[in-house]
Amino acid sequence: MKRFLVVLAVCLCFVMGLSYVVTNYIILPVKTEVVEVATTTSQNKTIQQRLKTWGYYTGAVDGIIGPKSIAAIKKFQKNNGLVVDGIVGSKTAAAIGITLSSSSSSSQSSSDLYLLAKCVHAEARGEPYSGQVAVAAVILNRVKSSKFPNSIAGVIYQPWAFTSVTDGQINYEPDTTAYNAARDAMNGWDPTYGCLFFYNPSTSTSSWIYNRQVVTTIGDHVFAL
């Protein structure tokens, strides 16, 4: 009897622990890491001014982070043992001596790029580079098309349009490849020449999609009009 009760108690504890783990780490696994980056002109000016005083930067203090500023930031990061990425995140900002306020707003085009890169990463990581450009191009073709919403966010968050959005994978931080692919597509690269759909023939369940006119296959994805 005693042994039975102890076993029962242990089992219950186990089930409770398991359910906690399941709900917190498996069902809701997506916790976005908010990365703060210096974006306002005044912040950029401060950064440039300080880097100039310390001899890293030689250009004009104009609040515009161009190639010269990025080179200077990288140099600074290298000398201070920070991650050399040319981006003033919270650590680099602290080393420069400024704090990044969370209210800093980034420009419209860069937030579109970020969202596009996130969707590319979620939908097509592991695909060849041209396949990732193609996925980004499909999203942009949808924005241009009358059959779909007219903004990047509208297309990406349209209910059930992308499985990676439905299951939350969209919130993983995109890698450089996804960023490059998104940027190329925004610059007009479209290896699919106007496709509006893509699917993976080995996992796709919709029979309707097979009736679309196939344009090309890149990696595991079939692209269709």
Place this chain on the structure above:
Amino acid sequence: MKKAFIITVSILSCVILVMGIYLFTTTTSLTATSASLENLYQRSFYELVNNVNNMEVEMSKLMVSNDSTSQQKILTSLKQQTSDAENSLSLLPLDAQVLTQTSDFMNQLNGYCTSLVTYKDGAIEGEDFETLSQVHLSLTSIKDELNSIMEKIMQGYMISQNISGEDGGDFTIKFSNFVNDTIDYPSMIYDGPFSASTTNKTVKGLTGEEIDQSEAELKVGSIFGDKLTGMTFIGNTSGTFETYDFGVNTADKNYYVQITKKGGFLLNISANITEAAKTANEEETSTSGETVTSDSVNSTDEATNTAVEIAENFAKNRGLENMKCVWSASSENVCYVNLAPIVDEIIMYPDLVKVKIELSSGEIVGYEASSYAINHTEREDLIAQITETEAKALISDSLIIDSTKLCVIPLDYVGETLAYEFAGEFDNYNYYLYIDAYTGSQVRVLRVIQTDEGELMI
């Protein structure tokens, strides 16, 4: 025995209590989440119904009004309503395939109204009137169907509880039944946003015989020369362009290359610049000196010039004549160069070719010539009807003009025109202004904005 029993029972009751609290809080937050989702769906649906109801009313008013001012007013309001309806539609939990036709209808109606407001002066008549009365009929049936779903919702129908299942759930079925069967979508013929003429592109720039795969392979070989270490045929693309697609390897990069069947034209090269290559380049530059000096900045300019030269030569070797750099920007280790043909000092912007060059190696890592393939032709009779001075007089005095060029630019939706390009400055911003060289109308204004990746024009 007794003591052990009491301990066990108390542990157990603690466990049950904690579990109970935990379950209760989880359920409460889940209920709140699903309620807020249902609210969002219902709100979108209410707004959609509201918009469609208003559209139908406005449309019927349009049918009976004869005065162009009031028609313009109604069309402007219709434009707003269609765009709102499209927004609400895209928030509903419906499969894209169910929505495409309705979305298409809303967006095209929006574009049609825009073109009627922008390009037509005077009252609506003839064909436009015919089309609008057909649109009114379709709108009426959409309105009726939506309102019948609305009635169900008012009786307690929950959208979020009817969207799962193999066929997409009851809500999807309700929707797809009427959008696909009951409604006759009229075709709106116009030149404007979302019109058929903007999507159906004809390829003008490809000439020559159709080539076979082995000839295409030879073309790829000639592009990469002795750097080529491997080539695989990936497949064909069929659509606007018919191409042979190849995967190409060199010692340190993988490329994706598309060659058109007709004429064996190089359409697209894309390569990913890997993280490793970028870091290698950083190592190289960082050993050159302790601080960033103006020398290295100058060398960036020099590198850009070299990259422009590489891009121009590359296009020339592909058989593209007179290609000159019209825009360039460097970011990180990549230089972006846009090339356009310049013939008799006229820039042909519709034939734009985009090239990406890796600065450290001087290698082409991207090439995109679909605009060239679509638009390039021998343009004849490019003779301006108005002089440069006349065009200049048409520009706002506030703009301080730096330079003037003659160019061919693509029009917003269909076709192209000869135009004067005025680059100028106003209030610390740089602008590009285009004046039609035939009619003198202002066809486009672009403002240059500085971004992390160089200049961007919007």
